[in-house]
Amino acid sequence: MVDLSNISLQFGGKFLFNGVNYKINAGDKISLVGANGTGKSSLLKIITGELQPEAGKVLKQKNVQTGYLPQDHVTHTGKTLIDEASSALTDIINLQQKETEITEHLESASLTDDEREDLVNHLGDVHHRLEELDSYSAEARVKKILLGLGFAQDEFEKLTDEFSGGWQMRIALAKILISQNDLLLMDEPTNHLDIDSLEWLIDYLKGFRGALLIVSHDKRFVNQVTNRTLEIFSGKISSFRGNYDAYILFKEERDVLLEHQYELQQKKIKETQDFIERFRYKASKAKQVQSRVKQLEKVELVELPEGSASINIRFPVPPPSGRTNIELKSIKKAYGSNIVFDGIDFQVERG
Template sequence: MITLNHVQKQFGGRVLFKDCSLQIGARDRIGLIGPNGSGKTTLFRMILGEESFESGEILIAKGVKMGYLPQEVISFRGDTVLGEVLKSVSTITSLQDKMKILEEELASIDDPKAQEKLAKEYGKLHEHYTLLGGYGLEAEAKQILNGLGFKERDFNRLTDELSGGWLMRIALSKILLQSPDLLLLDEPTNHLDLESLIWLENFLVNYPGAMVIVSHDRVFLNHLIDRIAEIEGEKIDLYHGDYDRYLEERENRREILEATFKTQQKKIEQTERFIERFRAKNTKSSQVQSRIKMLDKIERIELPKERREIRFEFPAPKRSGHRVIEVKNLHKRYGETVVYEGIDLTLFRGDKVALVGPNGAGKSTLLKVLAGVLDYDQGEVLLGKDVTRAYFAQHQFDLLRPEHTVYEELLSVATDESQTQLRTLLGTFLFVEDEIE
């Protein structure tokens, strides 16, 4: 379906791909992995024709439809949630628009002949709409939206009202509704709660087309993919099996490569010592020249660079009391919607709790109440002795200020740390100097 042959690509003076080859078949399920900045998104954009490359070729079978979910938040404005999703199937929405215009014209004229003419035209459009599965498509769009966490009442909400995370769900809904031959999904689980994640996983398990997925969710990949394409050393290495099998096979390949590298290095060193020792002796000149030629012909093994990994520890807090936080008879509502009605909760030092529940159940609201960033209507929230709180929001991206550099954003919340400490912390999270500023 799609073939990449020996593709070379530079980006900003840096070589991303030196010899990139990959085949994507009609039912392939491929996990695309590699360190941040290795070129995963660039590879998607080259396949889509949105990014050029220096040499090689990308062959795409005639008529192949592709659907791409980027990692960046997409902006949709001026339509309802359902209307925006249905826009992705342009033929259907075009017929809907024409039918709506005719409905308005039929309602506004009294001339019987004109009405009859418009009614016939409307009938033809309606028949075409039905044959294309227009009514079924709307039901399918609603089913996808429901699966990704939207309620019935959300379908007519304007997209302008939604946060970045919900806009990404709309973008994903549009792609799934189109049912393309190939899905290119860049971190599709980033903005999903557990319930929506499980739904998406089940949807993709039964998806009839091919997919290439970039994801840091190991379980998600294990359930969906049967091949791993790893960007390593400016090329792509293929592994058969799921993510866990890839880790085992990668370690095996690494051990074999290191052993072969050591053997080769030993042979090279022995040869170089022979050349150095007998270079000046005429009786050995032919042997020396033979060894020099042999060295020139050796295809030298290169070990892959060690990957940088995020390594950090949360600083040890001051020891708190045994009872960390207690919630008594908590009530909370948004307008007429009751979220909590008299809930109780106690957390003790050392507790590690997973908070789960359906979309809209109030998980984020409870975290905000516990963090002290949201008021409640009734009840008590009691902190234990020497307890400090920190809160990481679900849609943290919405809270960041895009006009700030990475360093400035960190500086805005760090009051006591020195510049050196802050830069060291950013380095721990793999930010390099030009990214910090």
């Protein structure tokens, strides 16, 4: 379906990934993982064409339809909810317009028999394609998806302008599900979902016949809807069979090995640096010092996995406080007539 060929991208002078090759096949259900800032969202944008790589190509099979859900900043205006959602039925809408055009043309008295026969055959092709797309149940499918994602029936005629940011993202999610894509690229699709709509989405994606490439911090979600894990680490992409839990088992073993390699490398680097400092100004050791300097320049540093590097933070000693640090008296909070709490008295004392 989609071939990533020698893809490279750098940011701020550092490669996020370099020379990446990977093929997404029909039916693949992939979770894309990696530390923050490794380029997960950027890779999705490269596949959609929204972002151009510095090197390499994205090759797609002909007629492959891709749906993309960004992480945020999606706004829909000027239409009712049901009309906005239905606008995702692009293929069906185009075919229905073509059907109308052909039907009107067939009413012309000036057509020759051959022209009429060609139009009838073309109309048959259009009807066949509409049947393949299950166009007659499209309206019901649109409503089913909107309801599944938490919209109420009485909101269908509500203008999209009136929906908040989180609901705007649900509209965007609904549209890529409605449009019958072959590949869904989703960046944190569960961020704005409640429990009921999340469970509905999990069930929907389990039955989805196309391919998925998902970035999500929701481990339970990706465990249930994916069967392969793609990891961006140290500028490279590695693929693992199995869901997120299976990947974590491998990662734990890999990380222990990397930490050991890192410690050995740091020890060797320090020994080399100590040798250079010790004999830097000794003429008889000049060649050896120069050789060690070149060795250091050629070292490819072992990159530690996220969370392995230790951080030491020293906080200044705070001045002594009074006995009572925080005191609340008769605190009340309400949203309109809905009282959340009332008459709260509370103290936080030193220690």
